[in-house]
Amino acid sequence: MTNIRRNIFKASFLLGMMLFLFGCASYNDMIASYYKQVSSGNYTDAQKELEKNKLLQKPRNKLLFLMEKGKIGHLAGDYENSNRYFNEADQLLENGMGGAMDAVVGTLVNPMTQSYKGEDFEKFMIHYYKALNYVYLNQTEDAIVEARRISLQSQEQGDKFNDKDSRYSKDAFSLMLQGLIYERDGDVNNAFIAYRNAAEVYLKSKDQTYYGVKMPLELKQDVLRMADKNGFTAELSRFEELFGMKYEQKNEPEGGALIFFWENGLAPVKKQEELFFSLIKGSNGDLFFTNLGGTIVIPFNHAYSNSNFSLNGVESLRATYPKYVAQTPYYSGATLANGQQTFSFEKAEDINELAFKTLEQRFMKEMGKVLTRLAVKKSAEYVLRQSAKGNGKDGKDNSLLEGLGIGMQLYSLLSEKADTRNWQSLPAQISYTRIPLKKGPNTITLSLKNAGGADETKTIEVNGTGKLQFYNYSTLR
Structure with a gap:
């Protein structure tokens, strides 16, 4: 039996060390080669890195793989294949992911082993890139369908929360x-409704600022212009x-107008x-977790425990x-010029702010699950060790139970x-501006201010057709 205990300990230690070494690396570390190619603008090489990355090939990371493939396809100008991957990601989200076994794996091991289900703002960004792809492919009807799906996504997101005013329940961008x-x-009627809905999101927020974005002057002008066009x-x-x-x-400008989206920087990494924390019993008998400074108090979720749960086995929790x-x-500012006027950009979406704030909003709920899961594990270890002691008193060899207890503790x-x-x-921020066009050829100049304070320029040619056109430019570094 001593050999059994030794073998269990060795196996547990080796497994634990493997998990520890794996755990030291973040997701960003494990896809660093792909990430480097993206930020360098080497989209062909980035696609190759995606294809050979073993982590992204795992079924639990399928959504991430599809979103990255869609984004790289978009950046490379392969709009048709980009939407093929984005549509597959959309379908995956609609069908739902995970299930009971997925939840069990996450409970027994860690959340990294579960299927990635996407951040809420990431789901909205799928619509952004899909819509642009359809516009660039001249598939107007499909772009309109994507526009309508934004309303459905907003409704679905809003239904998740009761306190919609303080939660990310709509995406103004x-x-x-x-x-x-x-x-x-x-479609000036639906355009007005959409602009109005976006404006209402800002108006309901403090200082007309929604997740790091002040209501753009362009949006205000769009609301007023569409209200006038409709005779409202x-x-x-x-x-x-x-x-x-x-x-x-x-x-209206003779050549129409260009909506220019500037996608700057890269999203924050996790x-x-x-x-x-410690698990403490309150004066009324309720259990709750508290950190060392007592600044965080989280109730214990009894749904995760059973009759064998022992508070004695739970001390400090990591x-x-x-x-x-x-x-x-790398770039701190930009302007756009048409040869006659220079236009400033206004921030439209702040991915940085969304990421930080939405993670903060769900901290208490998710940390409650994490701590309760850890407490139940610790209690099980304690019960196992106590059983081993009991067997020893009866004269029985408790090596197996003791070894299992040590192995479980290490694991x-x-x-x-x-x-x-x-x-x-994803970019760190998206800014935009509307620039008038003359009929026929237009030379548009983008001026970027880099980290060294110097100006860099990019020139694009746009043919003024009398209609509204879109263009997005990425500086992902």
């Missing part, structure tokens, strides 16, 4: 994009008052942080949780790992 797509199609005089007056500005009718680390963009300690996965190729 997606609603603005929806309005732009409708306007491009000449009452709505026009209402929003003039709300915005504190007077609408002035202007002639790292693992360690937190220490919990892991993801934290975002922002990356400083629980070293297998604990936070989920550090996220859609890495």
